[in-house]
Amino acid sequence: MKNTILRLILLIAVLAGINWLASVLFFRWDLTEDKRYSISDATKQLLNDLDQDITVNVYLQGDFPAGFERLESATRETLDEFKTYANGHLTVNYSDPTQAVNEEQRQKQFLNLVDRGLTPTNVFANEDGKRTEKIIFPGVIVQADTLAVPVQLLKGNRASSPEEQLNQSYEGVEFEIASAIRLLANRERKKVGLVVSHTKVPPVRLSDLIATIQQNYDVFLDMNNPESYDGLDALLVLKPDSAFSEDEKFKLDQYVVGGGRAIFFVDGSRVDSVSLDGNYAQPIDLNLSDLFFRWGARVNTNLVKDLNCAEILLNVGNMGDQPEIKPLPWRFFPVLNNFGQHPISRNINAVYTRFLSSIDTVGGAAEIVKTPLLMTSPYTQLVNSPALIGYNEARKEPVAADYRGGVKIAGVLLEGSFSSLFKNRILPDDPRAVKFKESGNTGKVIICSDGDIVVNDYDYKRNTPLPLGYDRVSKQTFGNKDFVMHALDYMTDANGLISARTKQVSIRALDKIQIQEKRKFWQTVNLIIPLAFIGVFGGLHYYLRRRKYA
Template identity: 50%
Template sequence: MKSKFIKILAIVGGIVLLNVLASFVFFRLDLTEEKRYSISDATKTLLENLDKEILIKVYLDGDELPGGFERLKRAVNETLDEFQVYGGTNIEFRSINPNAENDTKKREDFYAQLMKKGMQPSRVIDNKNGRQVENIIFPYASVSYEGKEVPVQLLKGTEGRTAQEKLNQSYENVEYELANAIRKLTLKEKKKIGLLTEFTDLKPLNFADLITSLQERYDLFIIDAKLSPTFQGLDALILPKPTLPVDDSTKYKIDQYIMNGGRALFFVDGLKVDSVSLEGTFAQPLELNLTDLFFKYGVRINSNIVKDGASSAAIPMVVGNMGDRPNIQPIPYRYFPVINNFGKSLITNNLDLIFCKYVASIDTVQAPGVNKIPLLMTTPYTKVLNAPALVTYNEARTETNQEEYNDGVKTIAYLLEGKFESLYKNRLLPSDSQYKSFKAESVPTKMLVCSDGDLIVNDLSPKTGNPLPLGFDKTTQHIFGNKDFVMNAIDYMIDENGVIQARGKEVKLRPLDKLRTRDERTKWQIINIVLPLGVVILFGVILYMLRKRKFAY
């Protein structure tokens, strides 16, 4: 009896000791294949360094959410639980059901408050008990810090994908969207971005959405190249849709900025397209004095226009008359490719479609030490028009001849990484005043070259003259992923160990085999219901027999 008591006491003491030791040692183990319950090291660091409380309100809540939204809600709650592990008492979150209020007037007033903050509801039709029921869902959260609040869109997915695929993309993006909002609010020291606009004849209003988005996250400077002796000190430099030649002095400054580790983004057209008419106009070569610079860095923007016969935006065209009025219909315009073919990169992961206009193809050339990563690509069904290229609106009326669109996939944006060689290597003499500070080879750095200057240009409203959102298509009223592409690229290039790493999360869809579930339904019901019960019963019988034998006289 005494030995049994000592044994029980030892077991209890061991359990207590184990719990005491566990309070000093913290670890979490995620056994899922894609690490769906883990967050990135950058997010952990962001949360551990919080100095004040962050309040997160999640409006994706309710008793009867459709299945896909219920899964997204669980993903949000699981992610926020993980945030609390690393943020401690500085992370507080609440789940709010926008439909909880029974009073119709109060509920609609609450809807109006959320919409005023930029949260637009999704109307989802669901089948319940054989009836169609409309659900109003707000797939949003809000993040508050020191009196500032930003909305976070939780439902984001690529156009053209199924509802299940869009929800899965949203699932993958939850950590990044929430962490990015926290970073935006808690940022103490902003990176410096330079916008080199003096070589474009477009107005600041044409870059209004880009400028506003950059100012939210960074210190933005409009650069005057003539007054700036150097571009050093900037974390990134953007050259947006130049239409005028870049002078040699500025080109040298760009080269040396890159040689000293600067990050640069170039959005440069291959051809100059003036106002297009129904009959057409000829697109001419665009001389920007940048060809030799890009060539030295490993790419060449060709003097051509790529037409995409399989994926393009639409323009309104008169296709006939309806009574005494013209019948206007949206017709695919192959000079406006819609990009849905992305290279593998954190920049393009889970990115929405990209809306482009009059793009050129980019070729790569030899540049030792430079890794060239394609980011944006057309479909294989393309037709390339070399300069001078006739561009006409009437072309939209013609059918796509598949035999003509056989030029294959064309890349229109490259990410270049590595050590670059200066264009001016072996050109400067020791007597030159710039010789002492000159660098012939860069430290490891990055740049982005895109052959569509319009990708970062927002249109203006024809009624008010106010800027429209970047990537907004007036014909379909859809906002494409242009702005996300640019902001992701800047994040990746200047904050490579930042929360952009959270975009690498991938959660695989594992749908059931519909044919097998139909044909083998009974077998799997037996395996999942009868077999576990049989194992439990068998274990009980064996245990009973062993006890009977042990205590039999």
């Protein structure tokens, strides 16, 4: 009796100790191989630092095919993890917009979500031989007080299979929602400068990019030609078509040497329309070649033709007395769907380009790390400018043997400690010598060899700009905007929230033929075997106890 009481007291003491430790020590253990239930340290820090209430309204609810169920589960699991670290400042609401008392009410709910920035998706599924269709909203709206940010969860590369795109969306849930929370909670907005004084592109053709950047950053234009770019968190040079002076190049040099972050969207060749039959391409001198070379890159004065390309509308003849307009592949408009292993370009949709040039990486400084971000397909051909580009080429069937140029780099990230191009060139009596830096802190530079990556199209009938990356021929929106915004995020985010984009979740696909042919068998196995194990274990346990105490 005495031993029993002691054991009871000891058990109570152990349980009380474990309970006390659980109240003061917090840990979560993710046993999955790909750490699918873990979130990045940057996201944890963001949530720990919240000092205002955030509400996340989730509209991905209901009965879906398996791929969307995984996305729904990922959203729920991620937000549960978010709530763990948000110290009570995060509230999550779930609702199914398809649930309504009547069709009129349902349509009102749909229109309300569209007006708030969410895009619906039609889901088709085969269930027991029946084809079903359903409209869903794979997104959330993150809200703080009166401000709200829509978040589209269905992303990824559209060139991938539906299963792969859904898996890419699954991997991106943490980053997409955390980015919206950061936008609402960010008290100190970063400063981004846009160099537009060297471009003839009308402001309306850059409007979508500028409006998108302004949602997250304070934007400064360089129309007044500042003395330096010091104080900016990032600098974007947008499609220049006139040469930079030596003084302007000096300011770019010193900004990067001082640890600045700069992104260049430049052309290697200028392409001008000469007639309805074609264009004329000629080298363009921006007076930046020696600066790029110093950093370890060279933008070539050529044009890349790629078999993986966009289409243009072309008059192929007459149908009666009317011209016949057809979309034809235009190999001078490469579609970039080959990306480097980096969070900036991971899982984004293909990038649309026009008259792309190639980039070579050169020696440069040994401490500069070069990471290709955007690349062409292997089926390329180079055209050196000057050259006449006739539209008649689009009518010709390409000869595969002519497109063996291999993969060409179209965007490269340069990171490290940069040394100045003007080293040993600034004399002591030069006024610039006072603040001149030969080398400095770690900087970052991205060079993209097509200025049109950041230029949006324009709808002249409706007198409104089209979204950046939208192709009016294929009616699809490419990943240009995502690429630019992820690049900016990587450049300016000191806490590294973009590291959440490195999450990888493997697809463990089931054999669809086996599922279809042996559906009942596997359902029976999954139902009976667990119950059989429980029965065997229970019977064995009962037998041993009876044998011991009988």
